[in-house]
Amino acid sequence: MKNVPQFTSVTPDIFLNEIKASGKPAIMKGLVSQWPSVALDEDALLDHLALTASSLPIPHFVCDPVHHGRFFYDEGYTSFNYRQELTPAAEFFARLRREAANPEPAALFAGSLALDGYFPGFAQSHHLDGFIPASQFLRSMWIGNRTMTAPHYDNVENIACVVAGRRKFTLFPIEQLPNLYMGPLDLTPAGQPISLVDIRAPDYERFPRYREAEAHGLVAMLEPGDAIYIPTLWWHGVESLDGVNVMVNTWWRDVPAYLGSPMSALLSGLLTLRDLPEAQRAAWKVVFDTLVFETNGPAFDHLPDAARGVAGRLTRNRAAQLRELILQTLS
Structure with a gap:
């Protein structure tokens, strides 16, 4: 070492x-x-x-x-x-x-x-x-x-x-x-x-x-x-x-306090993604690469900011909206 x-x-x-x-x-x-x-x-x-x-x-x-x-x-x-x-x-x-x-x-x-x-x-x-x-x-x-x-x-x-x-x-x-x-x-x-x-x-x-x-x-x-x-x-x-x-x-942390923990996404991924059929996992990987990791550049620049909703750059209000949506999907 x-x-x-x-x-x-x-x-x-x-x-x-x-x-x-x-x-x-x-x-x-x-x-x-x-x-x-x-x-x-x-x-x-x-x-x-x-x-x-x-x-x-x-x-x-x-x-x-x-x-x-x-x-x-x-x-x-x-x-x-x-x-x-x-x-x-x-x-x-x-x-x-x-x-x-x-x-x-x-x-x-x-x-x-x-x-x-x-x-x-x-x-x-x-x-x-x-x-x-x-x-x-x-x-x-x-x-x-x-x-x-x-x-x-x-x-x-x-x-x-x-x-x-x-x-x-x-x-x-x-x-x-x-x-x-x-x-x-x-x-x-x-x-x-x-x-x-x-x-x-x-x-x-x-x-x-x-x-x-x-x-x-x-x-x-x-x-x-x-x-x-x-x-x-x-x-x-x-x-x-x-x-x-x-x-x-x-x-x-170098980000605002209203950002959630990435561990929440990891646990959610174990619940929702890992055990899908391989073809579906591959398809969802494209979705995440595009929308979350933005491997091809910003995903929603073609929309005005007001129309991006929870997919826009996070603010405190958008973070709160996302949490509500996550709770709804979990229930």
Whole structure:
């Protein structure tokens, strides 16, 4: 695998006009090294997080040592190899501290904790001013010890900033989807489908096409203060390498909030298109290529805008009309 390109002294202009414009992952070395928490040692950081935590209990996953930090399915892919717990913040951090000293620790993982809700005091002093080109975004914290998050994709743009501990990211472009052996769509560890390949020790006999994915994969090693940009739909697995790991990420979309999620279209396609007779599938592919992906150019330019109805460029009103039509067709 090749290394993810690395940039230093990144400004908002460099991020928006060079890094993000490339549509490829990039390491932004030392981007948040000035954040107050980055300079703290493990004990001081855990104390700081406990002090800045709200009264909300911390939801987190616990995985037994036998699984070596890999949060995954059971053998039949009908359940998971971990359990979910909910504890006060002080108790969670105390256990994380104990497990850090354990030679065979249980894996602890608290993920996607909304920063403003769970750590409002931390949120006030840790920012990415100017880097997020959207008015609506979500900032989350990820806390744990030595864990392995399976490769998955997000439907949004992502900047992930390492506060404590080293992290290894393994990334694949969406073109490698057929070679990543996706798991179930409707039973997932955290909302997104994951690859069934253990990328730390791939079973090439069971997953032979993964070799092709590896040939096109990228690797990024991040230290505290570093950040990584992960574009929409880039698959990424994340390995936390130290006894205490803390990361803050920001998700956003580059489109108005009234646009629906493409996942809705995917699920609808599974319901309505995939199992049609082959000739009908081919015909509908022409329809989608013409009207949705517009492979031959804008499909309705021959009509004045007022006559295009829901097929015109989306506005808030047209989006609402489309939702009504979709609900009618589903019923």
